[in-house]
Amino acid sequence: MTNAKMDIHNSKVQEIANKLHKKASYGEKAHIDKGGVQHVVPLPGDTRRAGKPIKIQELKEILEIDTKKQICCAEPGVTFSRLVKETLPLGLMPKVVPELEGITLGGAVAGCSVESMSYRYGGFHDSCLEYEIIKTDGEIITVSKDSFLFEMIHGSYGTLGILSKLTFELIPAKPYIYMQYKKFPCFEEFQKALYEHCQKGDYPFIDAIVHGPKEFVLCLGDFTDSPPYISNYRWLNIFYKSTRKRTEDYLSLYDYFFRYDTECHWLTKTIPALENKLVRFLIGKFVLGSTNLIAWAKRLEFFLKLKRRPEVVCDVFIPAKRFQDFFDWYKKDFDFYPLWVIPYSFPKLYPWLNETYARNIGGSLVIDCAIYGKINNLKDIDYSQILEEKTVELNGIKTLISRNHFTKEKFWSIYNQSHYEKAKSILDPKGIFPDVYKKFHRK
Numbered sequence: 046m047t048n049a050k051m052d053i054h055n056s057k058v059q060e061i062a063n064k065l066h067k068k069a070s071y072g073e074k075a076h077i078d079k080g081g082v083q084h085v086v087p088l089p090g091d092t093r094r095a096g097k098p099i100k101i102q103e104l105k106e107i108l109e110i111d112t113k114k115q116i117c118c119a120e121p122g123v124t125f126s127r128l129v130k131e132t133l134p135l136g137l138m139p140k141v142v143p144e145l146e147g148i149t150l151g152g153a154v155a156g157c158s159v160e161s162m163s164y165r166y167g168g169f170h171d172s173c174l175e176y177e178i179i180k181t182d183g184e185i186i187t188v189s190k191d192s193f194l195f196e197m198i199h200g201s202y203g204t205l206g207i208l209s210k211l212t213f214e215l216i217p218a219k220p221y222i223y224m225q226y227k228k229f230p231c232f233e234e235f236q237k238a239l240y241e242h243c244q245k246g247d248y249p250f251i252d253a254i255v256h257g258p259k260e261f262v263l264c265l266g267d268f269t270d271s272p273p274y275i276s277n278y279r280w281l282n283i284f285y286k287s288t289r290k291r292t293e294d295y296l297s298l299y300d301y302f303f304r305y306d307t308e309c310h311w312l313t314k315t316i317p318a319l320e321n322k323l324v325r326f327l328i329g330k331f332v333l334g335s336t337n338l339i340a341w342a343k344r345l346e347f348f349l350k351l352k353r354r355p356e357v358v359c360d361v362f363i364p365a366k367r368f369q370d371f372f373d374w375y376k377k378d379f380d381f382y383p384l385w386v387i388p389y390s391f392p393k394l395y396p397w398l399n400e401t402y403a404r405n406i407g408g409s410l411v412i413d414c415a416i417y418g419k420i421n422n423l424k425d426i427d428y429s430q431i432l433e434e435k436t437v438e439l440n441g442i443k444t445l446i447s448r449n450h451f452t453k454e455k456f457w458s459i460y461n462q463s464h465y466e467k468a469k470s471i472l473d474p475k476g477i478f479p480d481v482y483k484k485f486h487r488k
């Protein structure tokens with residue numbers, strides 16, 4: 046890393062640290078404002094951004110890519126799209142690349158991240174080696190993999206300290222991907238094939254789309270140097286629909302990473318006109334793509350107040366051995382498709398999880414089931430709530446990106462209260478940022 050780059054980084058970080066220190070000494074409350082779009086579900090009366098903003102938009106530089114050691118050092122505001130545009134020409138890629146172009150390195154660590162290599166590597170944070178963190182008293186510290194504070198930053202959702210620099214591993218990449226779509230008419234066969242491929246590790250990329258209760262598509266991706274053709278799903282064509290019709294496909298690696306971006310998975314489905322080719326031809330460039338779609342959702346936030354409840358947009362991690370129980374319930378009581386399925390392997394028991402709860406997961410493989418867009422307007426059934434209850438009944442873990450219903454007791458039976466309080470007392474002793482339960486709890 047050049048000295049000049051590092052000097053600029055250090056002075057930006059010092060400036061943010063000074064601001065935080067000032068807020069702390071006045072006893073003010075604050076939230077992290079990283080700029081860009083947030084990949085959380087807009088909610089009426091949102092309190093997640095309560096308190097004064099601590100602006101960290103300036104932290105968006107890639108500081109170094111060491112091609113020999115295959116590591117990268119970068120600021121947290123770098124998006125994965127920007128990052129892979131820099132690493133791919135060097136024949137390298139991060140171990141985990143979340144599928145939406147605007148997700149940032151810092152957000153992926155402090156929130157959550159999953160993708161089709163997660164069955165090998167877990168989340169993006171599992172490939173990180175070192176973090177620089179700004180404590181709310183203004184001290185700047187560096188923590189390494191396996192240390193207590195390092196491990197507690199994952200899933201802290203901006204409630205402990207500010208991540209200001211990350212060092213993480215890269216792996217070799219090839220420019221194209223050969224996709225195979227294996228179709229299954231029943232859950233048992235699908236699950237068997239999914240688990241076998243995860244065990245064998247015979248494809249670098251594994252995820253699946255359930256298009257209906259009898260329509261399971263396992264998506265297996267492998268690197269290739271010389272594709273016979275390359276498909277494009279950035280404008281008129283729709284990726285998730287192609288997996289129903291095709292049995293194989295070729296994509297550039299960049300387009301593979303962000304294959305769900307154009308539709309923000311399938312959120313365009315909630316406005317059917319956006320799936321029409323003519324409409325896509327005319328206005329696609331302005332409205333398609335996750336960053337556009339989330340920005341539009343934010344602009345139209347007012348309309349949320351007219352709905353009984355927002356749509357269900359949530360990832361739940363179900364223990365592999367309970368996946369069948371989950372799906373049996375899902376097809377009967379939830380019945381919303383497509384359902385995105387991503388196998389995810391915990392390299393270790395994450396210390397932000399309550400130990401007893403984590404042990405009861407009963408193995409390192411979990412299945413992330415991502416429900417994106419279920420309408421939730423019935424008077425007597427709140428689908429967000431029943432999804433949360435079912436997830437906990439099956440000893441799963443729900444991400445906090447949407448509505449949460451946990452009582453305090455239930456929440457701390459899943460998350461590790463003593464570990465969280467210890468990390469809070471070191472990183473944010475005056476409680477400038479809200480506590481994680483408070484930040485996400487609302488009716």
Ligand SMILES: Cc1cc2nc3c(=O)[nH]c(=O)nc-3n(C[C@H](O)[C@H](O)[C@H](O)COP(=O)(O)OP(=O)(O)OC[C@H]3O[C@@H](n4cnc5c(N)ncnc54)[C@H](O)[C@@H]3O)c2cc1C
Nearest residue numbers: 083084121143144149151152155156157158159202203208
């Ligand atoms: C519709 C939708 C689709 C999604 N699809 C995917 C997907 O395909 N793959 C995937 O992996 N994930 C997906 N996610 C989840 C997403 O990765 C996480 O929500 C992630 O945390 C978003 O990161 P962000 O960069 O947008 O940060 P934000 O959404 O802005 O922030 C996320 C959290 O991190 C905190 N934070 C941000 N930067 C910092 C920092 N520098 N220091 C400390 N805390 C910080 C914020 O305070 C906030 O609590 C999806 C989420 C939604 C809502």
